[in-house]
Amino acid sequence: MKIHIINEGNSLCNRFLADLRDVAKHADRMRFRRNLERVGEVIAYEISKTFQYAPVTVQTPINKATVMLPEQEVVIASVLRAGLPFHQGFLNYFDEAGNAFISARRVYDGTHGFKIRYDSVYTPNLEGKQLLLVDPMLATGASLKIAYDELLQQGGCPHHTHIACVIASRQGLDYIQEALEGQEVTLWLGALDEGLTEKSYIDPGLGDAGDLAFGEKI
Numbered sequence: 001m002k003i004h005i006i007n008e009g010n011s012l013c014n015r016f017l018a019d020l021r022d023v024a025k026h027a028d029r030m031r032f033r034r035n036l037e038r039v040g041e042v043i044a045y046e047i048s049k050t051f052q053y054a055p056v057t058v059q060t061p062i063n064k065a066t067v068m069l070p071e072q073e074v075v076i077a078s079v080l081r082a083g084l085p086f087h088q089g090f091l092n093y094f095d096e097a098g099n100a101f102i103s104a105r106r107v108y109d110g111t112h113g114f115k116i117r118y119d120s121v122y123t124p125n126l127e128g129k130q131l132l133l134v135d136p137m138l139a140t141g142a143s144l145k146i147a148y149d150e151l152l153q154q155g156g157c158p159h160h161t162h163i164a165c166v167i168a169s170r171q172g173l174d175y176i177q178e179a180l181e182g183q184e185v186t187l188w189l190g191a192l193d194e195g196l197t198e199k200s201y202i203d204p205g206l207g208d209a210g211d212l213a214f215g216e217k218i
Helices: 014-023 027-049 083-093 142-155 170-179 207-212
Strands: 002-005 053-059 065-072 073-078 096-108 114-122 130-132 160-169 187-195
Touching: 002 065, 014 027, 014 160, 027 083, 027 130, 027 160, 027 187, 027 207, 053 187, 065 170, 073 083, 073 142, 083 130, 096 142, 114 142, 130 142, 142 170, 160 170, 170 187
Parallel strands: 002 187, 073 096, 073 130, 130 160, 160 187
Antiparallel strands: 053 065, 096 114
16 A cells, blocks of 8 residues: 655645644634645645546647546545545546545544444445545544445445545554555555544644534534
8 A cells, every 4th residue: 555645745735734733723714624625635636646647639729739638537535524625625626526425423432432423425436436535634544444435335446546634643544554455545644643642633633623624513
């Protein structure tokens, strides 16, 4: 499984990541959503370099021009609700992509433990396509694994799956590597953090991405 970590090299993406992490800027929900979107755009561009391309001829006002365009269709899938702004960043670049949405959430048991509750999935056919499974936070990896399994069960087998996250924990990365060993999967991470809190939030991370983007939930 190939793993790409964007902030291992210096780029403007570091500014977007810094703003997402900065608690002094967390009151500005619109800015937080836009920065999730921007990181999605950066990763979308990087993923596009890995696709197979074929020449296509287009007619300009002057003459014909040959351009290289991706051969395979793309489907962008995200886990509600935190994934929506991140999803939009990918859709800004893959504007002809199909879209899939998964409803899954943590249900806490009254202590620090929780289980993942899967509710529903809406997906087009995935057979032979490039699947981009995008989720801002890869903490334990449990919800992402459920999303992956449900998508393939209902949508079929994609040509390749690209899992993209803004920030991942080391534990979540290790879990996904083991759980999806041997699968046609590439991981794309904005940043990799080493820790998890008792409540399984990434440390240092950025907090609860869904709450910061859309407000607190009950």
